[in-house]
Amino acid sequence: MASDEGTVRVDVWIWSARLTKTRSAAASAARAGHVRVNGDRAKPAQAVRPGDEIRLRYAGRERIVIVSRLLRKRVGAPVAAEAYVDKSPPPPPREAVAEVPRRDRGTGRPTKRDRRELERLREGRAGQPPGTL
Template sequence: MTSEATDTGTVRVDSWIWSVRLTKTRSAAASACRAGHVRVNGERAKPAQTVTAGDEVRLRHAGRDRVVVVRRVIRKRVGAPVAAECYEDNSPPPPPRETTAPAGVRDRGTGRPTKRDRREMDRLRGLGAQPPSEPSAT
């Protein structure tokens, strides 16, 4: 094996998360660790905590939980096909697109939404107050 990949040994968790392309930058991986979004074997991980083959790493990233088991420890960032061989992905599937709330999209250059527009957006998101019910005729 090369010096970049070893089956035995340890490497920092922030470096490993970046190396297998779970985050875009190493500083983003370190920030996720400091914020408590990374767990190694169920325990909160600091950026300098080491991981070995067989460890379970949980990462909360981009509104989604990623659960991976370390297969191979690598120190340098590698291509996506090689990175996929370094872990076993046990993440839950992402929610279907139909269940996620649609985001309000406005045309570019239309300016700030009016009060009426904001009420309509809140109503669509389910945040607005319900319209008053009409009194019943008795």
């Protein structure tokens, strides 16, 4: 399962190290330009060696890891955590992430008045009376 010699495809390693949920998600991220190996954009089949730095933008977060061990197959989380050194910035606190306003379940479609209030909130005219531009 784990090996210290040779190379592994970058999409396989990212999936094996549990940085993405599926190998196809890792390959899609690489094709979209969200994976960099040692500062260069990586294609899914690019080879990875121990000591390489991988930058991955996935699920709204940037991960920066240094490969310490090659993995060819998906392993458990404790073993996967030993395969890299994580240099990623901490995730943003939950308060910093903007909340999307949600309607209560079962209240139906917004009325015309509700839609106009939502439009005013989005445009930054929340304090103005209706009918004013």
